[in-house]
Amino acid sequence: MVSDDAIGRGRGEGCRRAVDVALAAGATYADARLVDLGSEHLAVRNGEVVGVSQTVSAGLGVRVVRGGCWGFAATADLGPTGVQAAARLAVEVGEAGRQSRRAPVRLADVEPTVATWATPMLEDPFAVALDDKLALLVAASQAMGSIQGVALAQAGQHAWRRRSRFVSSEGSDITQTVVQCGAGITATAVGETETQTRSYPNSFGGDFGSAGYELVRDLDLVGHAPRVGEEAVELLTAPVCPAGVTTLVLDGSQVALQVHESIGHPVELDRVLGMEAAYAGTSFLTPSDVGRLRYGSPLLHVVADATTPGALGTFGYDDEGVPATSTTIVSEGVFRGFLSSRETAAELGLTHSGATVRAQSWAHLPLIRMTNVSLRPGGAASLDELLDGVDRGVYLETNRSWSIDDRRVDFQFGTEWGREIRHGRLGRVVRNATYAGRTQPFWSSLDAVGGPGLWKAWGLPNCGKGQPGQVGYVAHGAAPARFRSVLVGGA
Amino acid sequence: MRDQLGPEHLHSVLDAALAVGGVDEVEARAVHAWGGLARFARNAIHQHVATDDTCVSVRVVVDGRVGVASTNDATPSGAMAAAVRARAAARLSPPDPTYAGLAGPAPLPVVGGRFDERTAAASPARRAEAVARLLARLRPGQEAAGAISTGATEVALVTTSGARLHALATSATAATVVMGGGASGHGEDSAVGLDHLDPAAVGARAAETAAAAVDPGAVDPGHYQVVLLPSAVATLLEHLAPAFSAKAVAEGRSPFSDGLGQACVSPLLHLADDPLGDGAFGVPFDGEGTPRRGVPLLAEGAARGVVHDRASARAAGTESTGHGLPAPNPFGPMPTHLAMAPGRSRVEELVGGIEHGLLVTRFWYTRDVNPKRTLITGMTRDGTFRIEDGRRGPPVRNLRYNQSILDALDGCDGVGDVVRSSSDEGSAIRCPALRLRSFAFSSASDH
Numbered sequence: 001m002v003s004d005d006a007i008g009r010g011r012g013e014g015c016r017r018a019v020d021v022a023l024a025a026g027a028t029y030a031d032a033r034l035v036d037l038g039s040e041h042l043a044v045r046n047g048e049v050v051g052v053s054q055t056v057s058a059g060l061g062v063r064v065v066r067g068g069c070w071g072f073a074a075t076a077d078l079g080p081t082g083v084q085a086a087a088r089l090a091v092e093v094g095e096a097g098r099q100s101r102r103a104p105v106r107l108a109d110v111e112p113t114v115a116t117w118a119t120p121m122l123e124d125p126f127a128v129a130l131d132d133k134l135a136l137l138v139a140a141s142q143a144m145g146s147i148q149g150v151a152l153a154q155a156g157q158h159a160w161r162r163r164s165r166f167v168s169s170e171g172s173d174i175t176q177t178v179v180q181c182g183a184g185i186t187a188t189a190v191g192e193t194e195t196q197t198r199s200y201p202n203s204f205g206g207d208f209g210s211a212g213y214e215l216v217r218d219l220d221l222v223g224h225a226p227r228v229g230e231e232a233v234e235l236l237t238a239p240v241c242p243a244g245v246t247t248l249v250l251d252g253s254q255v256a257l258q259v260h261e262s263i264g265h266p267v268e269l270d271r272v273l274g275m276e277a278a279y280a281g282t283s284f285l286t287p288s289d290v291g292r293l294r295y296g297s298p299l300l301h302v303v304a305d306a307t308t309p310g311a312l313g314t315f316g317y318d319d320e321g322v323p324a325t326s327t328t329i330v331s332e333g334v335f336r337g338f339l340s341s342r343e344t345a346a347e348l349g350l351t352h353s354g355a356t357v358r359a360q361s362w363a364h365l366p367l368i369r370m371t372n373v374s375l376r377p378g379g380a381a382s383l384d385e386l387l388d389g390v391d392r393g394v395y396l397e398t399n400r401s402w403s404i405d406d407r408r409v410d411f412q413f414g415t416e417w418g419r420e421i422r423h424g425r426l427g428r429v430v431r432n433a434t435y436a437g438r439t440q441p442f443w444s445s446l447d448a449v450g451g452p453g454l455w456k457a458w459g460l461p462n463c464g465k466g467q468p469g470q471v472g473y474v475a476h477g478a479a480p481a482r483f484r485s486v487l488v489g490g491a
Numbered sequence: 492m493r494d495q496l497g498p499e500h501l502h503s504v505l506d507a508a509l510a511v512g513g514v515d516e517v518e519a520r521a522v523h524a525w526g527g528l529a530r531f532a533r534n535a536i537h538q539h540v541a542t543d544d545t546c547v548s549v550r551v552v553v554d555g556r557v558g559v560a561s562t563n564d565a566t567p568s569g570a571m572a573a574a575v576r577a578r579a580a581a582r583l584s585p586p587d588p589t590y591a592g593l594a595g596p597a598p599l600p601v602v603g604g605r606f607d608e609r610t611a612a613a614s615p616a617r618r619a620e621a622v623a624r625l626l627a628r629l630r631p632g633q634e635a636a637g638a639i640s641t642g643a644t645e646v647a648l649v650t651t652s653g654a655r656l657h658a659l660a661t662s663a664t665a666a667t668v669v670m671g672g673g674a675s676g677h678g679e680d681s682a683v684g685l686d687h688l689d690p691a692a693v694g695a696r697a698a699e700t701a702a703a704a705v706d707p708g709a710v711d712p713g714h715y716q717v718v719l720l721p722s723a724v725a726t727l728l729e730h731l732a733p734a735f736s737a738k739a740v741a742e743g744r745s746p747f748s749d750g751l752g753q754a755c756v757s758p759l760l761h762l763a764d765d766p767l768g769d770g771a772f773g774v775p776f777d778g779e780g781t782p783r784r785g786v787p788l789l790a791e792g793a794a795r796g797v798v799h800d801r802a803s804a805r806a807a808g809t810e811s812t813g814h815g816l817p818a819p820n821p822f823g824p825m826p827t828h829l830a831m832a833p834g835r836s837r838v839e840e841l842v843g844g845i846e847h848g849l850l851v852t853r854f855w856y857t858r859d860v861n862p863k864r865t866l867i868t869g870m871t872r873d874g875t876f877r878i879e880d881g882r883r884g885p886p887v888r889n890l891r892y893n894q895s896i897l898d899a900l901d902g903c904d905g906v907g908d909v910v911r912s913s914s915d916e917g918s919a920i921r922c923p924a925l926r927l928r929s930f931a932f933s934s935a936s937d938h
Contacts, residue, residue, distance in 0.1 A: 053561070053819045093615040096615035097535075100626065277532055278637040405891075
């Protein structure tokens with residue numbers, strides 16, 4: 001593992017050396033990222049520890065513009081020879097693309113920055129005793145497993161620490177430490193024809209944030225475990241969710257995923273410009289839609305804010321050295337702005353990047369990624385207020401399946417848990433619920449959003465994008481919300 | 492960069508981990524991966540990367556307690572440091588009841604031609620040339636996005652039980668989506684060597700599909716007789732793969748948990764996990780150092796086998812089939828080299844047997860809805876066509892489907908004669924086109 005001192009001083013020289021070598025080899029722009037990653041993953045199954053793993057990875061990624069083309073090379077050899085070789089290879093890679101270049105790469109301006117930033121936290125998750133962390137997970141797993149009918153009781157905790165040094169040929173020199181962690185539990189009940197799983201606080205491994213271990217303690221996994229187990233068992237004998245067009249109330253975590261798939265991804269400017277067409281897909285949006293396209297109802301306000309305290313997509317500077325910022329995406333239902341990089345901002349004639357660009361590691365090329373793309377809270381003070389006046393409908397909670405087309409229009413989601421709504425109150429539990437729709441009509445059917453007391457930032461540590469594939473850590477602030485005339489089904 | 496490290500070097504690094512004191516058993520594994528990927532969009536290379544990294548992972552066992560740590564400091568001291576961290580983790584863990592011991596010495600199966608020197612040493616310029624050959628096959632007005640990749644992997648594994656393994660593998664892939672006139676087409680191929688890849692053919696195939704798919708018409712959702720081209724079939728098989736994990740079967744999560752041998756698919760279908768066959772990629776041992784071997788999965792209309800790692804094999808009283816993933820592995824064994832046997836029908840003949848149906852090039856964003864029923868949902872993409880009176884008809888807009896994989900395969904009445912290597916979101920799968928009597932489409936899109 002590279003030490004703090006190494007990131008701060010000695011290896012920082014490696015970044016500068018890489019930039020200098022790249023410029024000497026013909027690059028017109030160069031940046032170098034030295035990244036030291038540490039992670040810890042704990043897994044408990046049926047009360048037994050089944051996974052304790054720790055990973056460290058350090059290396060240097062060099063990104064250049066040569067002949068108007070991007071080139072990128074990455075190496076784990078942090079000695080002078082390895083750094084120089086990587087810088088020269090990055091230039092060779094850029095040169096190779098010259099013949100099929102579309103237009104020379106242009107970059108939106110950024111003020112050169114010399115800075116240091118670190119995730120605020122109360123309790124470093126890597127400093128908490130391992131046996132304490134495992135004891136919490138074991139207790140939660142045992143509490144779920146004590147419920148009759150629970151076949152699998154799993155608990156997990158993940159923590160990541162990313163120390164980096166970014167140096168650019170434009171004069172930026174940024175040292176940053178981002179710490180993220182989270183945890184979750186799932187209970188699985190096995191029936192004759194199907195299995196049912198319940199998760200807390202969310203599927204996808206739980207909930208995550210840019211924060212210390214205090215986030216995990218605050219989840220109270222043990223306290224929620226018996227309910228989670230009971231609900232998994234209850235689902236086995238619950239009726240299948242009735243199909244039909246009805247009023248839909250979603251919990252905050254499912255609203256967060258809905259934002260992720262049908263707002264967060266389509267507003268990524270690289271997708272809009274066709275750069276991700278082969279893998280992640282494109283977008284139904286076009287550059288001319290800014291300020292014109294009605295995305296949803298007037299209650300829809302969405303902002304991409306990389307400064308949200310404690311959220312998983314929070315940082316100080318992105319991997320192009322641009323300071324974290326907030327961008328309005330949708331205001332009063334009207335589309336207002338994209339998630340952008342220096343390159344895509346310049347292509348659109350924007351004055352500055354939206355500071356969204358990040359790479360999974362030193363070995364990956366930075367891409368536009370969601371930050372904290374959040375639905376602003378509305379006015380409903382409680383879930384009861386959202387249910388009030390709903391004669392017939394369905395309340396759905398916690399994602400189980402998700403699918404959306406390559407332009408981010410036609411979607412179908414399934415959830416773990418459902419309740420019928422009858423006369424303004426929650427009724428019987430239903431299983432295997434799905435709902436389907438199209439992005440703009442769906443968001444146009446939004447007619448109530450939970451207020452600040454119901455709002456929280458949900459961390460998603462599994463956003464895939466790019467080739468080679470990269471995993472991004474993003475978040476979505478959301479509250480429970482109500483939608484009218486939605487097609488609901490049971491699988 | 493671009494050079495193998497060799498067995499002597501990697502084993503000497505890993506041996507340092509085996510020397511850690513105060514433990515009962517140690518497994519050390521190194522994966523050295525290098526290569527590059529040229530990504531293109533809007534008919535130009537826009538992202539091109541070259542990387543080189545070696546990851547060392549150490550698993551130690553102390554009184555039946557297991558700990559794992561990994562590092563990319565691929566030096567003896569780095570490996571030892573990882574072993575020390577793994578030992579600390581193991582000492583804090585309770586005994587792992589599923590632990591089944593480490594791999595010992597065993598002869599590896601002979602697999603020829605898995606490593607191509609020229610691909611391992613492929614320069615950025617060679618990848619760029621391959622991109623140019625693919626783009627040269629586009630038609631006027633078409634735009635392409637995709638990637639050409641070349642990669643080499645060198646895997647070494649040693650254990651205190653006597654395993655001492657090393658192997659090399661390469662792969663090259665070409666994949667593209669060609670767009671034009673509001674339509675798109677898809678092509679992909681992969682090979683052990685870049686010289687065995689035909690990017691021009693990939694580009695031509697995608698360009699032809701895209702041209703044919705222009706101006707798609709409306710289509711009603713419903714149940715259709717379909718011909719799925721290999722890329723679409725690969726998606727079904729990728730999502731069926733976990734059902735053949737012995738761990739999923741034992742835990743009641745697989746449709747085969749009630750037993751193998753019951754009729755569940757068409758007898759025309761023969762599916763195996765075939766890591767040793769022609770066209771397969773990768774090294775001949777699994778993540779635990781167990782020699783890989785082929786396992787028949789579907790034959791004569793029924794499930795015939797499941798894949799094991801060391802833990803599931805011990806629980807079942809049998810031997811590992813060489814399908815273990817590297818530790819830590821909470822998922823259990825997994826088939827990662829799926830291969831479906833070809834039939835005798837050309838795609839035109841499969842289409843010829845349908846009076847009214849759909850031809851599907853590819854699926855997109857497929858997700859499990861009900862794993863035990865193998866119910867999945869997703870969208871069609873990159874070329875969906877009507878089949879009318881036994882011929883490919885006009886293109887139609889994309890459709891969402893909600894379909895049980897086993898139910899679909901139960902209705903298979905035709906198997907294509909050409910196997911292609913396809914990937915959806917996971918490893919490459921070799922499979923032919925299939926004709927299925929019924930496939931359930933639940934909604935249609937506007938494109």
